[in-house]
Amino acid sequence: MISFAGKRALVTGAAGGIGQAIVSELRQRGVTVAGADLATDNTGADVWFSGDLTDVSYCDSLCQHADEALGGLDILVNNAGIITRGKVTDTSDNDLRRSLAVNVEAPFRLCRSAIPIMAARGGGAIVNTASCWGLRPGPDHAVYCMTKAALASLTQCMGRDHAHQNIRINAVCPNEVDTPMLRTGFSIRGLDPETAIAELDKSVPLGRIAQAKDIADVVCFLASDDARYLCGTLVEVNGGKPVG
Numbered sequence: 001m002i003s004f005a006g007k008r009a010l011v012t013g014a015a016g017g018i019g020q021a022i023v024s025e026l027r028q029r030g031v032t033v034a035g036a037d038l039a040t041d042n043t044g045a046d047v048w049f050s051g052d053l054t055d056v057s058y059c060d061s062l063c064q065h066a067d068e069a070l071g072g073l074d075i076l077v078n079n080a081g082i083i084t085r086g087k088v089t090d091t092s093d094n095d096l097r098r099s100l101a102v103n104v105e106a107p108f109r110l111c112r113s114a115i116p117i118m119a120a121r122g123g124g125a126i127v128n129t130a131s132c133w134g135l136r137p138g139p140d141h142a143v144y145c146m147t148k149a150a151l152a153s154l155t156q157c158m159g160r161d162h163a164h165q166n167i168r169i170n171a172v173c174p175n176e177v178d179t180p181m182l183r184t185g186f187s188i189r190g191l192d193p194e195t196a197i198a199e200l201d202k203s204v205p206l207g208r209i210a211q212a213k214d215i216a217d218v219v220c221f222l223a224s225d226d227a228r229y230l231c232g233t234l235v236e237v238n239g240g241k242p243v244g
Contacts, residue, residue: 002224005030008070009223010063012053012110013080015039017179018129021212022077025220031075034066046070053080053106054098063113072121075223076114078107078128078151083181084143091143103147108154111169115162123166125223128155129215130171132236136243148173152234159232168231170222175238176200176209205240 009026013019014035023033023044035045042048047069051058067073082102084095107128118124133141134148155171162169176182183193201208218237221227 002220002226003030004075004220004224007031007074008034008066008072009075009077010034010036010066010070010073010110010114011045011077011079012036012062012106013129014045014048015041015043016079016181017212018174018177018215019079020044021216022079022219025213025216026075026077026223029220032070034070036062036066037080054101056109059106059109060113063110063117067117073114073117074121074124076110076118076124076126077219077223078110078126079219080106081129081131081148083141083185085141085185086143087140088142096143099143099147103144104150104154107151111154111158115158115165115167118167119162119165124168125227126158126167126169127219127222128152128169128171129219130155130173130234132173132175132238132243135173135234135236138243155234156232163231168222168227170227170230170233170235172215172218172222173234173236173238174210174215175204175236175241175243177215178209178211203241204238208239209241210237210239 009031011022014023015037020043026033033045034047036049040050053059084099130152131148133145134152159169186193186196
């Protein structure tokens with residue numbers, strides 16, 4: 001197991017399925033973790049910051065607060081994200097605004113805050129949760145694909161721009177993951193989650209969709225010194241399944 005003894009991390013979306021797994025895996029590897037989420041209850045992190053990433057003041061101050069609370073900030077995981085389903089013609093202005101705010105603007109603001117903090121201490125690692133659906137078009141998820149594509153591009157640009165500061169910025173790009181968010185989406189559409197996931201499993205060459213730990217382990221790798229020569233890389237974690 002990769003060890004991060006003495007490292008300090010901030011993870012957004014820390015109460016979600018993937019977020020909780022990332023927090024757990026980082027802590028098992030010796031990282032002191034600050035979690036951030038809309039949820040008011042701590043779900044396993046050492047320090048908890050409850051708030052809404054669409055709130056600019058909360059977003060802009062989060063890295064500084066984590067740095068102060070943890071005594072440093074070595075790792076930032078921009079994991080928070082929302083899924084807006086539907087074609088452009090089915091998407092409301094509010095859906096568009098919130099998707100852009102959470103999936104694009106929040107990572108932008110957090111990176112903008114974290115990079116000077118990390119640079120002043122000699123470097124760090126940032127991992128963004130993008131998506132396979134941001135690398136290729138998927139059906140009926142126009143805004144989601146657009147925002148994840150923006151995050152993927154931002155990752156590549158920042159990876160190049162800040163490598164000289166010893167700050168490695170990369171992204172993990174999952175396909176479907178068995179999380180409460182995915183299951184809730186099936187329920188909203190009137191589908192039985194267990195049945196729907198069993199059908200999805202059949203579409204994956206490896207035989208199953210991802211579990212949250214599958215994604216968290218890749219995040220840990222990208223944040224570790226084992227990924228020391230990766231900058232601006234988009235790592236697909238899809239079990240061999242293409243988008244669509």
